[in-house]
Amino acid sequence: MIYNNIHEGRFKSRPNRFIAHIEIDNKIEICHVKNTGRCKELLLPDATVYVQHFDNPNRKTNWDLIAVKKGDTLINMDSQAPNKAVGEWLQAGGLGLLPDKIKAEYQYEDSRFDFYLEHEMERWLIEVKGVTLEEDGIALFPDAPTLRGIKHVDGLARHVKEGFHTAILFVIQMDGIRYFTPNTKTQPEFAQALKNAELAGVNILAYDSAITPESMSIRNEIEVRL
Numbered sequence: 001m002i003y004n005n006i007h008e009g010r011f012k013s014r015p016n017r018f019i020a021h022i023e024i025d026n027k028i029e030i031c032h033v034k035n036t037g038r039c040k041e042l043l044l045p046d047a048t049v050y051v052q053h054f055d056n057p058n059r060k061t062n063w064d065l066i067a068v069k070k071g072d073t074l075i076n077m078d079s080q081a082p083n084k085a086v087g088e089w090l091q092a093g094g095l096g097l098l099p100d101k102i103k104a105e106y107q108y109e110d111s112r113f114d115f116y117l118e119h120e121m122e123r124w125l126i127e128v129k130g131v132t133l134e135e136d137g138i139a140l141f142p143d144a145p146t147l148r149g150i151k152h153v154d155g156l157a158r159h160v161k162e163g164f165h166t167a168i169l170f171v172i173q174m175d176g177i178r179y180f181t182p183n184t185k186t187q188p189e190f191a192q193a194l195k196n197a198e199l200a201g202v203n204i205l206a207y208d209s210a211i212t213p214e215s216m217s218i219r220n221e222i223e224v225r226l
Contacts, residue, residue, distance in 0.1 A: 082171035180206035
């Protein structure tokens with residue numbers, strides 16, 4: 001996936017979860033933050049960030065916050081990017097199959113899953129989770145408690161019994177990661193839900209990403225430690 005009209009800036013403040021104040025060309029601009037997570041370890045004063053500019057009079061702000069540098073690592077912060085990148089990856093056969101049919105935002109029973117696939121006689125339900133939290137080369141999810149995340153994991157486990165192939169795909173929005181593990185300290189219930197899902201037959205997968213200020217794409221499979 002590709003971004004246009006990217007500019008470099010410096011993070012200054014985040015008055016609320018939806019907006020940030022960014023210095024761009026010596027001027028403070030209000031930017032939409034496309035990630036409602038806490039991201040406190042990323043959005044530090046004067047951190048280098050990359051923002052996308054829009055010429056749209058109907059927008060409240062002409063800027064979106066896309067990526068941030070943490071040391072030497074560039075991290076994509078766009079919460080919509082993982083699904084877009086996974087959609088391209090699935091179309092290209094990234095899951096090891098070329099789907100006959102792909103539907104995004106698929107409603108099944110009481111949940112909306114990110115992707116539904118058909119391949120020959122197989123039916124797949126896939127949930128995508130973007131990961132921006134990293135500690136010492138370890139990727140962690142979630143960075144804040146998520147009841148919706150647990151519901152999706154439990155749903156995937158339940159639907160295995162109905163004949164679906166299911167997967168939860170953690171998209172790590174950076175590279176240089178040693179392995180992925182659930183953030184037990186933040187939400188032990190989510191970590192337990194993942195273990196239960198794996199026992200039920202859900203595929204628990206993690207991939208890192210190739211990140212530039214203008215792009216993001218799924219890269220290599222990463223070890224998962226539950």
